[in-house]
Structure formats: C-alpha cells, structure tokens
Amino acid sequence: MGSFSLHASCLAKPKLPWSNDCFQNLNSLKLPALQRRPKFHSRKASKVLAFYGLKSPPYKLDALEPYMSKRLLETHWGEHHHGYVEGLNKQLEKSDILYGHTLDELVKVTYNNGNPLPEFNNAAQVWNHDFFWESMQPGGGGMPELGLLQQIEKDFGSFTNFKEKFIEAALSLFGSGWVWLVLKRREKRLEVVKTSNAVNPIVWDDIPLISLDVWEHAYYQDYKNDRGKYVNAFMNHLVSWHVATARIIHAEAFVNLGEPNIPVA
C-alpha cells in the first residue's frame, strides 16, 4: 500500500459518505520506503494533508418536506456546511500542529479552553452540522420512550416542561447559535443549553443528545423571520428521538445515571 495523495477536491464533493475518522487513520500511516509503490498520477511531492470530508445527512434532501424544504437543505448543507468543510481544510493546509485529530478532538483542541484558535469556528461548525442533520429524521417529532423519557421526566418534571424550556431557549437566544438537550457529565443530569455562534457542549466535556440550529440561515428560506414556527416544526415533526436514545445509551457507558447498586454484605 502506497501513501495516498488524494486531491482534497475529490473528497469534498457532497453525497460521498466518507467517514471522517476512517480517513484520518489512513492518512497517518507511514510506511517504509521499500513498500512505496510508484504513483500513477501526480508527480508532485506527496504532501500528506490532514483534512476532513463533508458528511451527508442520513436522508435525502427532500425527505424533511414540508417542514424543512429541499431548497433550504441544498443551501444549508451544500453551501454553508460545505463551506465550513472547505474553509477548515484550507486553514489546516497551513497548520503544522493541527494534524491527525478526529473531528471531536480537533474541536476541543481548537477551542483552546475558551480562547479559540482561528480554526475553531470552521471545525466546530462542521461538527455542529454533522450532529444537527443526524438529530433530525423524516417523520420525527413525538415523544421519546422508556429510559430517555424517564430521564427527561426526572430532570425536567415532565416532557411538556422540557419542551417548553427548549422552545423558550430557542426563542430567547439573541443572535446566532444553537440550542441543545445535553447530558451534563459532572452533574449527571439532562439540561437545555444555549450556545452562541459555533460553540457546542463537547468543549465542556458534556454529551449532547439533540441540537437545533437557530442561525438565521437554518430557517430563513422557509420561515423568514418566524423562528417560533420553525422551532415548533422541529419539535413536532423533525427531531429524532431514536437518535437521541441511541446517544444516551452510548453516554451511559461513560456517565452513571442511576444510583450505584452496592451490595451489602
């Protein structure tokens, strides 16, 4: 296996379901000179680039109609999200130290404990949008079930109370940002959290379960200035409680939500 020197442009095309992490590992393989095969194409120096690909949403772009139009998704994913990926790759080309990270790691590293590096905005927005597409599904909305519902009822009183809090957070967020249902790692409870611009809960080591993009570009084409209608459409028809459940199940491997069951001798 030779060293790869793929052009960034091939992989930045939409609709290719490359996994970001898989790609990173391939790129950081360093093989002895004997095993390097002659390259078929470019004779240019094989500068190994650390870069990331554009993940496509887990549904077709028209699947969320009429609550989120194909036209909006084409712009939001194809232009904004794609733009963040391209911007990030361009920035990383010039960086000597930000190399070989998974996207999660890159977000935390560039956040730099509250003093973000220039790459943070692009890295975090790539991560945020990946997370956001996966937080929605066609035929979403409704209510969670079983364990997740129990946890919500425990931490918010009732599902209705949680829903009100989430919607209120979305409507009272000034400017651009995101609203999250988050599992706080240290407090071991669910909370609704608002963040500005590109910030997300993983920089504080918390575990988000669902997110809602309230940057104006996320809803303007469909709802114009009516953020309330957008938020309601999200809660009632788009949010994927299946994904949220999968995420909290995964989180329970790292956060102990129940009371420890210590046997008495």
Add this chain to the structure above:
Amino acid sequence: MALRTIASRKTLAALGSGLRAQARLATAAAGAYSRGLVTFSLPDLPYDYGALEPAISAEIMQLHHQKHHQTYVTNYNKAVEQLVDAMAKGDAPAVAKLQSAIKFNGGGHINHSLFWQNLTPIHEGGGEPPKGLLGWAIDTDFGSLEALVQKMNAEGAALQGSGWVWLGLDKDFKKLVVETTANQDPLVTKGANLVPLIGIDVWEHAYYLQYKNVKPDYLKNIWKVINWKYASELYEKECP
C-alpha cells in the same frame, strides 16, 4: 408613590432623550408618553421598499423593516415597561435580568433606525462618494474611499455570527474608525466616545433571501446605495 413616579419619569425621559441623541434622529420614532414611560414606534422608511433594488431586494427591505425592526421596537417597549415595574417594586434580580433584553432590543431599534437613514436610492444620491469634510477625513484616515470600503467589507465578511460593521467617528481624537459589534450591540458599546456614521447590518436576515450565504456579494453591492450625504451631515455636526 407620587414622588417615585416623578423620579421614574425623569430617569426615563433622560434615558429616552439620551437614546434619541445616540440614534440622532429627529423622527417620529419616540412616540407616546404615558404612565411616565417613553415608548418607541417603528420609524417610516424615507423611500419605498423597492427603491434600493437591485442592491437590496424589496422583499428583504419589507421583512427587515416590518418584521425584524418592528419586533425589536415591540420587545424593547415591553422590556422597558417591565423594567419600570421592577424598579418601582425594588425587584433588583428582575432589573438585572432585563438588561440583556433591553440591550438587545434597544440596540436593535437604535441600529436599524440609523441603518434606514444610511441607505438611499441611487437616483437620490445613493453610492455617490462623500465630498467635503468627510471625504477629506476618509482620505486622511484610510488613504482613499476604496481602501475604507475594502476594510469594512473585509471586517464584515470575517465577522462570525450576527453583528454590524461600522464607520465611526472617535469624538475625542477626531479620527474615523472601522469597528464591528456583535449581535445588536450599538457602536457606543465599543467606546463611549464613538459616534456611528454608517452601520452595515451583517445579520443573515439582512441579505439571505437575495444573496444566500454569499455575504461578500451583499457587502460589495450595498455601497451602491449608501447615503454619504447623511453620513457627512452627522460628521459635520461633530466636527464642524
């Protein structure tokens, strides 16, 4: 009880007039005066919604004015009313909690009131370069009008999230400055001595329906409808 009402009326009159001075508008923006409370209303545009085409579409102008600006005005009035109640009751936590709503909505009203005056149709002089004292000051402080435009466009394009890019006047040093503010923060939050001459809204709602995510195109085109005459008036008021 009566004394408290008078006190709050005075404070609010001062607040109202202070804000009006900052907005620099002798408009019908300040409206009713009832219950010791100055409330604000949406100022009219000095031109039709379609008058700034093709730089800014009529659809955007209408939404921006009738929906966004109106919301800021409404919510600002509501917040101020709640503030007066909280102050009257001596409810300090409520007073503190309302500050962000007042800053956001009040700032939105101030900024947009100036913004409508900063724009004018091409046939009424939109885009015509500034002459006189302001033109001279721009050449002195930035080298040329093109350099200023380039700087403001670069700062506007680089601004992450929502905010404004400003051409301001530093009253104390009599120098022109280019600044950005986040969300609806007025220019004065960057310095009490700063007077806004031109503000460019770079919130997505200001350009999205027409330019989508291509903010640089919006910034390039808006200069065609910038009202330099008004900016010159503001400048000459401070630096005669």
